[in-house]
Amino acid sequence: MDVGVGTKDVQAELDSVEAELELVELQITELLDKQAQLTSQKNALLLQLEEACGTVRPSSSKSLGPEPMMSKQELQQYDGTDFPWSKEVEQHLKNSFHLSKFRPLQLRAINLTMAGKDLFLVMPTGRGKSLCFQLPAVCSKGFTLVITPLVSLMEDQIMYLKSIDISAVMLNASSSKEHAKLVMAGMMDPKAPFKLVYVTPEKIAKSKLLMSRLEKAYNAKLLSRIAVDEVHCCSQWGHDFRPDYKLLGILKRQFPMVPLFGLTATATSSVLKDCEKILCVQQPVTITASFNRTNLYYEVRIKDSDNDALMSDITSLIKGKYKDQSGIVYVFSQKDAEMVSSELKKRDISAYPYHANMDPEEKSKVHRRWTCNKIQSHCRC
Structure with a gap:
């Protein structure tokens, strides 16, 4: 042949x-x-x-048809504190989240989602996007469904929420059957044992049981809001496209009365337009924050082709400029994550790999220790 x-x-x-x-x-x-x-x-x-x-129709219900685009003046009205929920929002900001005031555009986003509007929020990392759905979740009946692509993001937010006594749970591939059963049952509890349920897009795409429970929660008016974190992952034009995000349009089709809240740190107008179609959201309100970050410092260095010299450079940077601080070393592959963390350990730096093929318990342990500064650096791809 x-x-x-x-x-x-x-x-x-x-x-x-x-x-x-x-x-x-x-x-x-x-x-x-x-x-x-x-x-x-x-x-x-x-x-x-x-x-x-x-x-x-009750005044709190969301219109079933597409809404006209809001003018700048109409948007500015949502910066106010004279809404039915304003007093409760202010109380939880101080008593639950221990914050004295809102950052720019946070209050506007919170008021819009509390008013039942579909919303896209484009805001740089570190500006407080998460508060814009976490605080409304605490002030709403039932629970907020949060879709996020990374387990590490879920763990970060849940650890923080638990530290301030706000009940939140997550469902992903590593969740035990017992845990999943408790979460599913809690979705039907009118007393709302948790205010936020974090899931991966894969869980929405593949779990018929989860969709069934969400349907029942929706009919019981316990599904208060759907937050899609890293919403740019929906679009093939986005830089982190995830195929399962393309299937999330089922949520708005199944639960048309539930406001959808898409969040991203970076997305162009064309990407957001693509996300509208994929998520079956018609004319959402879009809020875009300034991307000027005065607290960030950028530096470009020439990479040494010799591996030992390169590792020595990284070591001196961590031990010098970032002494007694924790951080992340980004690499291209899981193999690199293992290798770089091993090399850093040889140089007396507490470093561990962090990637998708790790044992879930070990991965979670590394993440928790790094968050508490017990690990100086973790290497992820």
């Missing part, structure tokens, strides 16, 4: 399959768009019927 000819045949078949897959993905996208349009049309017709029959 001619190996060259066989390889060409396989390659030709592979190209054909890939082309067909692209066509199927395009058809799926078109069908999802069509479904969103029909859902919007259906909801608008239902609203017309209710009005014709004299049915008055």
Whole structure:
């Protein structure tokens, strides 16, 4: 057999399959768009019927049809403190989160989501995006569903929330059956044993049981809000595209009355437009904060091609400029994470690898110790 000819045949078949897959993905996208349009049309017709029959929708309910874009003046109205929830928000800011005041645009975002608006918030890391859904969660009935791509992000936020006595739980691939069962049952508890439920996008995409529980919580008016962290991961134009994020449109289709809150530190207008379509959100309010970070310092250094010299440079930087501080060394692969952490240990630096193939318990242990400054550096890819 001619190996060259066989390889060409396989390659030709592979190209054909890939082309067909692209066509199927395009058809799926078109069908999802069509479904969103029909859902919007259906909801608008239902609203017309209710009005014709004299049915008055409660003032706290969210309109089923698309809302017009807000002007700058209309947005500024949400900077105020004269809303029905304002007093409770202020109390929890001080008593639960131990903060004396809001940072720029936080109050506006909180008021918008409390008012039931779909919202995209583009705000740099460190400006307090998480508070914009955590605080409303505490002030709302039921719980807020938070979708985030990384277990480390979940653990960070849950550790912080527990430290200030706010109940939050997470569900991911490493969750035990017993833990998952408790969380699922808690979603149906009117007394809300937790205020935030953190899940990965994969959990939404693959767990029919979770979707079933969310449906029941929605019908019982216990699902108060859906927060999609790192929302740019929805878009293939985004820098951290995650395929399972493309399936999150089911949430708005299944739970049209629940406000959706997308958060990201960086996304262009085209990426956000893509996210609107994927998440089936029509005309969300978009808030964009300034990206000027006066507290950040950037420095570019020439990388030495000799590995020992490179490790010596990293060591001197950690022991010198960042003495007694914890930090992260980013690398390209899991193998590099193992190697770099091992080399740093040889140089008397408390460093550990941190990557997806680690044992979940060990990974969580490393994360907790690093957060408490018991580990000076962890190496992640």
